[in-house]
Amino acid sequence: MIETEVKIKIDDNDEKRIRDFAESSCIFREKVSINDIYLIHPCIDFSKTDEAVRIRIESTAGIEKVKITYKGKRNKDTDFKKREEIEFEVKASPNDVISFFLRNRYRVLCNIEKDREIYECKGFYLMIDNVKDLGKYIELEQIGKNEKSIQIFLESFNLKEKIEPLTYLELIMKK
Template identity: 35%
Template sequence: MIEIEVKGYADDKIFERVREDFELIRREYHEDTYFQHPCRDFTETDEALRIRVRRFNGHFEAFLTYKGPKIDPNSKTRREIEVPISDPDKHSEILSRLGFQEVLTVEKVREKYYVDKGIIIALDEVEGLGKFIEIEALAENERAVEETVERLRGILKELGVERFERRSYLELLLERR
């Protein structure tokens, strides 16, 4: 599956417009722990491997996610493989024993909103970075990427987003170090 994602910097005004115009799906707390491959530098290959722990409404879910290199110059579009896991601590231990090193944990509060069939907006408050807005859709193949990216960027521009960002939260946090 290809995750087509466009991200921009946000402020209180943009957050309020989304809250007024779209239907809240749910509010979540994310802990995303990223790992570095023992033999391959993900910063050079533009890949990512993470364990996400997501908490919402008294529940918790965890996923192991591989993100391939970005495939579009105007967005964060990537191939993504994600599988649910039941014990993130044990999965982290397995990765560690295989030589993977923990890089950083990104913590954020995310509000998810329904925009249209297959399109979701996320309002993110990222610890150490501030407020962002992401809009995403999924595609089966790369043919739909360019047109979908333009549609998603248009929605964000209508909401007042002026500055877009292709780097991940992990990349932004590592640059601040």
């Protein structure tokens, strides 16, 4: 599947306006704590190929889910980040999944921890993220093929100039 999303660093004023919008115009889906473990492939330099492999551990109300994600090369021709994403949930403990990759010569590159609130809005998902060591961001992820609802949101909140083209991984690695 092709994932289309945009990320924006927000300040306290932005957060208040966005929360007011989300609470009045969107459906709250869940609050989740996320630990993303990015891996280094034994033979491929993902920083050069613009790819990523990630183990995601999600905790919601004491229940853990483990997902494995492949992210392909980004299409950088638009304001939005578009890339192939393959993600699936596995029925194994986080330690077993990590051990599996380590035994297959992958190495851990970085852990990124965040608390996320997910809202479903008309045409897109709105995620409010508090990312350890980076601060607060929102991510807007398209539902379906129409990007217009995200464009309208960005314009109405004057956020187009604040779009962050880098991934959380790239931002952490720059620190």
